[in-house]
Amino acid sequence: MKENIENQTRQIVEQYYDNLAKKDYEANVQLFAETVEWRIPGDATRAIWIKDRNSRDEVREFFRELYENLEGVSFEITGKFYNGNQAVVTGHLVSRVLKTDKLFDSYFTTQFTVENGLITKYLFLEDSLALIECLNQE
Numbered sequence: 001m002k003e004n005i006e007n008q009t010r011q012i013v014e015q016y017y018d019n020l021a022k023k024d025y026e027a028n029v030q031l032f033a034e035t036v037e038w039r040i041p042g043d044a045t046r047a048i049w050i051k052d053r054n055s056r057d058e059v060r061e062f063f064r065e066l067y068e069n070l071e072g073v074s075f076e077i078t079g080k081f082y083n084g085n086q087a088v089v090t091g092h093l094v095s096r097v098l099k100t101d102k103l104f105d106s107y108f109t110t111q112f113t114v115e116n117g118l119i120t121k122y123l124f125l126e127d128s129l130a131l132i133e134c135l136n137q138e
Helices: 001-021 025-029 056-069 130-137
Strands: 033-037 054-055 070-083 084-095 102-115 120-125
Touching: 001 054, 001 070, 001 084, 001 102, 025 056, 025 130, 033 056, 033 070, 054 056, 056 130, 084 130
Parallel strands: 033 120
Antiparallel strands: 033 054, 070 084, 084 102, 102 120
16 A cells, blocks of 8 residues: 555656756646645745745746746756655756856755645755845845
């Protein structure tokens, strides 16, 4: 039973990253439950896309806000760890802040919880201080 749950978790998380690579953000939105616990810690007053989200529609809004403000330069996954309905993905990303043309360079960790074939919890950790510094005009 645990193996089946873990395989489902792996399949959903792999699909999430495949969709990101294809820039199919709506397909990613559909991987989330209607009610979700979405957290990206940081200063949401400066980086509006990192605010907490609690619904699939709010996750859709995240992708819109994110790509109105950032352009992906590089994205590398360095590790994937699965345990039952939980997954942790580690990596490194570089994004261009469109407002300032500065490069945001950060390692990241993403934690997923998958229940009934949908993502119910999402926690993304990055260097939020470096992100805010890249948003500064000076």
